[in-house]
Amino acid sequence: AEEAIRRTEKLSVIGQLAAGVAHEIRNPLTTLRGFVQLSQKQGSLSEPFIEIMLSELDRINLIVGEFLVLAKPQAGKPQPTNLDNLLQDMIALLYSQARLLNVSFVTHFDKDLPLLDCDANQMKQVFINIIKNALEAMQDISGTITIELRHDSEASVVVIRVIDQGRGIAADELPRLGEPFFTSKPSGNGLGLMVSQRIIANHKGVMNISSKLGEGTCVEIRLPLR
Ligand code: ADP
Ligand code: MG
Numbered sequence: 001a002e003e004a005i006r007r008t009e010k011l012s013v014i015g016q017l018a019a020g021v022a023h024e025i026r027n028p029l030t031t032l033r034g035f036v037q038l039s040q041k042q043g044s045l046s047e048p049f050i051e052i053m054l055s056e057l058d059r060i061n062l063i064v065g066e067f068l069v070l071a072k073p074q075a076g077k078p079q080p081t082n083l084d085n086l087l088q089d090m091i092a093l094l095y096s097q098a099r100l101l102n103v104s105f106v107t108h109f110d111k112d113l114p115l116l117d118c119d120a121n122q123m124k125q126v127f128i129n130i131i132k133n134a135l136e137a138m139q140d141i142s143g144t145i146t147i148e149l150r151h152d153s154e155a156s157v158v159v160i161r162v163i164d165q166g167r168g169i170a171a172d173e174l175p176r177l178g179e180p181f182f183t184s185k186p187s188g189n190g191l192g193l194m195v196s197q198r199i200i201a202n203h204k205g206v207m208n209i210s211s212k213l214g215e216g217t218c219v220e221i222r223l224p225l226r
Helices: 002-042 047-071 083-100 120-137 192-202
Strands: 079-081 103-109 116-118 143-152 157-164 206-212 216-224
Touching: 002 047, 079 120, 083 103, 083 120, 083 143, 083 157, 116 120, 120 143, 120 157, 120 192, 120 216, 192 206
Parallel strands: 103 143
Antiparallel strands: 079 116, 143 157, 157 216, 206 216
């Protein structure tokens, strides 16, 4: 019976989500349709319109991509993964964006970390989402994002922390984090945290977010080693 209840809950969450996704996709589609119509009338479109169309298409692609990760019943086949390398790669990927924002990355990584059995692509997605959020929280606030990677051998877990000095999160918003489509950003989609939490849960891990408005945010992820 418990399993049945769990399954119904899951269904309704996915149903809710699908409705949200449909809604989120309809807006850019409406814009795109308008521009295609305009192009039909004029015979061509100027560069700025094409730019907007491309970014609307990217937006649809992103939303569908995040949704697909969620729709996957479980993580792909776990492989022994070097989290140190994986995190360094993600930091490198976001390095130029950080520079533009005047943000520097500081890393504290334990040496000789054991490999973690995980779906590396999904883990990448988690860290990109979280580091991107940290960067976006530091828009117009220069400073550092500290990324820690620790091995707690007693508890047999790896602990990853992403600590920013950004705008922080109001206490009444904290419980809403990870709710589908909850966003405080004009062009956010409010899917990143939900997808990340789902991936971490699929790996039997936990994610905790602590924050103080005006001071910054710490996202902590604990993943069991076996
Ligand atoms: P999005 O980034 O598209 O808004 P997310 O699910 O990644 O969606 O995040 C949801 C919301 O959580 C953000 O809009 C923001 O309000 C809040 N948030 C997440 N991470 C941080 C952070 N590091 N600092 C401040 N707010 C954050
Ligand atoms: Mg985000």
